[in-house]
Amino acid sequence: MIRFEAASKTYPDGTAAVDALDLVAPSGQITVLVGPSGCGKTTSLRMINRMIDATSGRILLDDQDVAKVEPAELRRGIGYVIQHAGLFPHRTIVDNIASVPVMLGRKKKQARADAMELLERVGLDHKFAHRYPAQLSGGQQQRVGVARAVAADPPVMLMDEPFSAVDPVVREQLQEEFLRLQGELGKTIVFVTHDIDEAIKLGDQVAVLRVGGRLAQMASPAELLSNPVDDFVANFVGRDRGYRALGFEAVGTLPLESEPTVSLASSFDEAAQAAQDGWILVLDEARQPQGWLAVADGPASGSDSINPVNLRRGGTVAAVDGTYRAVLDAALSSPTGRGVVVGRDGTFAGTINATQVVELIESRGVAS
Amino acid sequence: MAKGGAGQMIGQVFSWLTDSAHWQDTALDTGITTQLLAHIRFSLIALGIASAIGLPLGLYIGHTRRGTFLVAGANALRSLPSVGLLVLLTVMIAPHFHGRTDIGYVIPTEIVLVLLAVPPILSNTYAGVDNVSPAVTDAARGMGMRGRQVLFNVELPCSLPLIFSGIRSATLQVIATATIASFVPLGGLGRFIYDGLQQQDYPQMIGGGVLVAGLALAADLLLAAIQRFAVSRGISGRFSTKGGAPVGPIEAALTRAEVETV
Amino acid sequence: MIIVAADSPASASSSPWHFFGYFMDHRSEDLGWLWTHAWLSVVPVMVGLLIALPLGWLSRRYGWLYPPMMSITGLLYTIPSIALFVLVPPLLGLSSLDPLQVPIALTVYSVALLVRVVADGLASVPDDVNQAATAIGYTRARRLFKVELPVAVPVIAAGLRVATVSNVSMVAIAGTIGMSNLGQLFQIGKDLSTPTAYYPPIVLGIVLCVLLALVLDSIILILTRLATPWRRAVPAR
Numbered sequence: 001m002i003r004f005e006a007a008s009k010t011y012p013d014g015t016a017a018v019d020a021l022d023l024v025a026p027s028g029q030i031t032v033l034v035g036p037s038g039c040g041k042t043t044s045l046r047m048i049n050r051m052i053d054a055t056s057g058r059i060l061l062d063d064q065d066v067a068k069v070e071p072a073e074l075r076r077g078i079g080y081v082i083q084h085a086g087l088f089p090h091r092t093i094v095d096n097i098a099s100v101p102v103m104l105g106r107k108k109k110q111a112r113a114d115a116m117e118l119l120e121r122v123g124l125d126h127k128f129a130h131r132y133p134a135q136l137s138g139g140q141q142q143r144v145g146v147a148r149a150v151a152a153d154p155p156v157m158l159m160d161e162p163f164s165a166v167d168p169v170v171r172e173q174l175q176e177e178f179l180r181l182q183g184e185l186g187k188t189i190v191f192v193t194h195d196i197d198e199a200i201k202l203g204d205q206v207a208v209l210r211v212g213g214r215l216a217q218m219a220s221p222a223e224l225l226s227n228p229v230d231d232f233v234a235n236f237v238g239r240d241r242g243y244r245a246l247g248f249e250a251v252g253t254l255p256l257e258s259e260p261t262v263s264l265a266s267s268f269d270e271a272a273q274a275a276q277d278g279w280i281l282v283l284d285e286a287r288q289p290q291g292w293l294a295v296a297d298g299p300a301s302g303s304d305s306i307n308p309v310n311l312r313r314g315g316t317v318a319a320v321d322g323t324y325r326a327v328l329d330a331a332l333s334s335p336t337g338r339g340v341v342v343g344r345d346g347t348f349a350g351t352i353n354a355t356q357v358v359e360l361i362e363s364r365g366v367a368s
Numbered sequence: 369m370a371k372g373g374a375g376q377m378i379g380q381v382f383s384w385l386t387d388s389a390h391w392q393d394t395a396l397d398t399g400i401t402t403q404l405l406a407h408i409r410f411s412l413i414a415l416g417i418a419s420a421i422g423l424p425l426g427l428y429i430g431h432t433r434r435g436t437f438l439v440a441g442a443n444a445l446r447s448l449p450s451v452g453l454l455v456l457l458t459v460m461i462a463p464h465f466h467g468r469t470d471i472g473y474v475i476p477t478e479i480v481l482v483l484l485a486v487p488p489i490l491s492n493t494y495a496g497v498d499n500v501s502p503a504v505t506d507a508a509r510g511m512g513m514r515g516r517q518v519l520f521n522v523e524l525p526c527s528l529p530l531i532f533s534g535i536r537s538a539t540l541q542v543i544a545t546a547t548i549a550s551f552v553p554l555g556g557l558g559r560f561i562y563d564g565l566q567q568q569d570y571p572q573m574i575g576g577g578v579l580v581a582g583l584a585l586a587a588d589l590l591l592a593a594i595q596r597f598a599v600s601r602g603i604s605g606r607f608s609t610k611g612g613a614p615v616g617p618i619e620a621a622l623t624r625a626e627v628e629t630v
Numbered sequence: 631m632i633i634v635a636a637d638s639p640a641s642a643s644s645s646p647w648h649f650f651g652y653f654m655d656h657r658s659e660d661l662g663w664l665w666t667h668a669w670l671s672v673v674p675v676m677v678g679l680l681i682a683l684p685l686g687w688l689s690r691r692y693g694w695l696y697p698p699m700m701s702i703t704g705l706l707y708t709i710p711s712i713a714l715f716v717l718v719p720p721l722l723g724l725s726s727l728d729p730l731q732v733p734i735a736l737t738v739y740s741v742a743l744l745v746r747v748v749a750d751g752l753a754s755v756p757d758d759v760n761q762a763a764t765a766i767g768y769t770r771a772r773r774l775f776k777v778e779l780p781v782a783v784p785v786i787a788a789g790l791r792v793a794t795v796s797n798v799s800m801v802a803i804a805g806t807i808g809m810s811n812l813g814q815l816f817q818i819g820k821d822l823s824t825p826t827a828y829y830p831p832i833v834l835g836i837v838l839c840v841l842l843a844l845v846l847d848s849i850i851l852i853l854t855r856l857a858t859p860w861r862r863a864v865p866a867r
Contacts, residue, residue: 049510051506051509051510072512072513072514073512074512075509075510075511075512076511076512077512078512080507080510080511082503082506082507082510083503084501084503085503085507086501086503086504086505086506086507086508086510087504087507088504088507088508088522088526088602089501089504089526089600089602089603090522090525090526090600090602090603091600091602092602099511100511100512103511103512103513103517132600132601132602133602134602145507148511149511158510377719377720377726378720378721381720446795446796446799447795447798447799447839447840447843447844447847448799448836448839448840449798449799449802449803449812449813449816449835449836449839449840450799450802450803451799451802451803451805451806451813451816452802452815452816452832452835452836452839453836455816455819455820455832455835456819456829456832456833456836458820459819459820459823459827459828459829459832460827463825463826463827540708540710543710544710544711544712544713547710547712547713548712548803548806551806551820552820558712561712561716561807562806562807565807565808570726573716573726574716574717574719574720574726576713576716577712577713577714577715577716577717578713578717580709580710580712580713581709581710581713581714581717584708584709584710584713585705585708585709588708617704617707617708618703618704618707618742618743618746619746621707621743621792621796622743622746622747622750622788622789622792
């Protein structure tokens with residue numbers, strides 16, 4: 001657990017980067033520091049591992065004042081991930097990842113073997129092991145950066161805008177994988193970002209900071225969305241708060257409708273006959289939804305089978321235990337207005353339309 | 369002069385160089401081998417001293433960012449004429465070593481050589497460390513490396529290309545200036561140039577020029593080869609067959625200018 | 631600096647501080663050498679730049695030219711100046727003591743350095759600037775002269791300063807093989823320094839060379855500042 005006790009950082013010219021910050025980052029959870037430029041989020045982060053020293057107040061790491069520990073010793077027990085990865089250009093990927101264990105005294109051979117495993121865990125193929133950072137893309141480098149930070153299995157990780165320097169598609173992948181990794185590892189993580197959406201997506205706790213380094217609100221994402229404490233937080237969190245809050249509530253039981261389906265291997269005629277309103281849902285052999293077929297599109301040319309190219313795959317698919325937002329989106333994005341819902345194993349469970357979802361939302365009562 | 373004259377001269381130079389007698393010492397003259405070895409000896413001494421000064425100093429200034437005025441100051445030295453310094457110091461120092469061996473001429477020569485070799489080594493080493501990406505040093509400190517570890521495990525390896533180009537540039541300066549050392553009577557390959565001039569033995573003079581050029585090229589090639597092996601591929605960019613950008617004496621000369629304009 | 635006044639035109643003080651008196655005694659000769667020295671330092675760089683501009687541009691335009699061009703220029707730059715001086719005459723069929731060998735050799739040196747400088751200077755122009763110029767409708771030639779070269783000026787100017795200052799030193803070296811420039815002062819000083827040291831011409835030579843180098847360096851610096859007014863602009867608050 002990390003605790004800030006009235007921690008402040010004032011520079012010699014008088015500017016206060018952080019102003020009497022009181023904060024608790026619970027163990028085993030992701031705490032996100034978020035706010036506009038100049039709110040002191042990065043400074044606060046860097047005070048934890050003493051890259052910057054506080055001018056007053058204390059920071060406690062598992063009840064020990066960080067100011068009393070020698071900085072290098074302190075940092076060896078903390079994983080540190082920064083925006084541009086900062087990989088050592090003169091070392092191979094494997095040696096980069098093995099940096100901290102080797103520094104702590106592990107045998108090189110063992111450290112390298114462990115590093116290869118970590119490489120897989122962050123989703124990189126073994127062939128990258130003996131390449132150099134200059135040969136990797138930004139997203140790949142960032143994965144290596146994360147692997148390097150967890151290599152010595154530190155209980156705490158500090159992450160300073162780690163996903164900001166990559167493009168949105170890659171960023172989303174990295175966020176998903178990061179959540180998966182954290183699910184496996186359960187570390188105490190303090191994460192800094194300027195992107196409120198990222199904060200809400202990743203954080204178990206979100207701390208919104210004001211310019212000048214003061215804490216505005218610290219709450220769970222759902223709480224932040226539904227009960228912003230003042231205008232600043234409300235504006236910072238942004239519009240669509242009600243809609244976005246739906247992304248945090250799991251539906252209870254879904255009243256699903258049944259739907260006629262055909263398999264991908266069926267003939268076109270079978271499909272045409274089974275279709276109700278000119279559309280038929282197509283599943284594969286494992287009963288996983290592949291898409292909607294419009295009867296008007298006709299069969300594959302020259303044969304009687306279903307043409308996979310004609311399948312409309314645009315609609316999202318919701319899980320039966322997913323969030324209200326996911327289910328509503330499935331309904332809204334389906335070409336037939338009937339959202340496809342799958343069970344935990346990915347097989348087709350039923351459909352639901354938008355009206356039914358909205359009724360469900362309304363009937364759940366006002367959020368507390 | 370007609371082209372025939374040029375061809376004739378080239379032929380004469382060639383025969384001067386290939387005459388094996390010229391490579392050995394005679395009673396009156398020292399041969400090519402002796403002068404070559406002398407030249408190499410002077411150069412290595414100066415380079416050794418200059419590296420011992422310039423490398424640690426450059427690393428320290430780059431790592432701590434203190435004392436950058438020293439780098440600018442060292443670069444200001446390059447406006448000094450090497451010949452002038454040589455004559456000045458020789459005239460000051462040599463008379464104190466009457467009648468002994470060459471030492472009276474070696475000392476001022478080595479002083480001038482070191483003065484000329486330190487600036488490229490110092491400013492290129494500094495520039496090398498300075499150019500290491502701040503994200504890399506931040507990550508190194510953040511993972512718990514102490515100052516000295518950051519310097520030797522990260523900053524130094526990443527600076528090697530520029531350090532090498534500084535050493536190569538210094539080597540060329542030293543070999544070139546050691547040639548002029550024969551102007552004040554000292555051995556070395558310049559001996560053939562100045563003696564040839566005096567005796568109007570032009571094949572000898574030009575032959576000396578060829579020898580000096582050859583030595584300089586050979587030294588540079590040797591250092592380039594060492595550079596190729598010493599510098600991590602991650603830095604030089606030599607992945608598979610694609611070549612990285614060459615970093616050598618021209619880069620070194622230009623680096624020094626950049627350091628000043630900032 | 632303390633200047634020891636000569637008490638008579640033929641003062642024979644051999645102290646180093648007497649260099650100004652020595653200068654006064656040999657004014658016309660020394661000024662003649664200074665002038666020659668200045669010319670020899672500047673002209674090869676100018677000519678070298680004129681040659682290096684198209685060569686540097688070519689090696690950027692045709693990428694495959696870049697590596698061999700850089701190898702050749704690197705090779706030439708590696709050859710010590712005095713070696714280059716004595717090697718030029720036989721290769722060009724000149725007499726071995728022809729003074730022309732000095733500017734020719736120095737031009738070769740300057741070209742070797744400046745080709746790299748020009749290529750790098752042109753490479754330093756950001757891609758989007760080039761593309762914007764083309765999109766506006768500039769032809770290749772117009773873009774080169776109106777956009778790329780001006781932006782490349784700082785890099786090229788840095789190279790010019792390096793080339794010019796090192797030329798000053800190399801011209802002095804040529805003075806030791808008989809060429810008529812400030813290097814002669816060192817020859818004279820050396821010859822006159824037996825049995826006791828005679829400093830004035832030596833010190834004078836060093837002083838004049840350093841002054842010349844500084845003046846030339848400053849001139850290029852000022853010209854660069856004048857040619858790139860945008861670099862001096864104060865950023866908007």
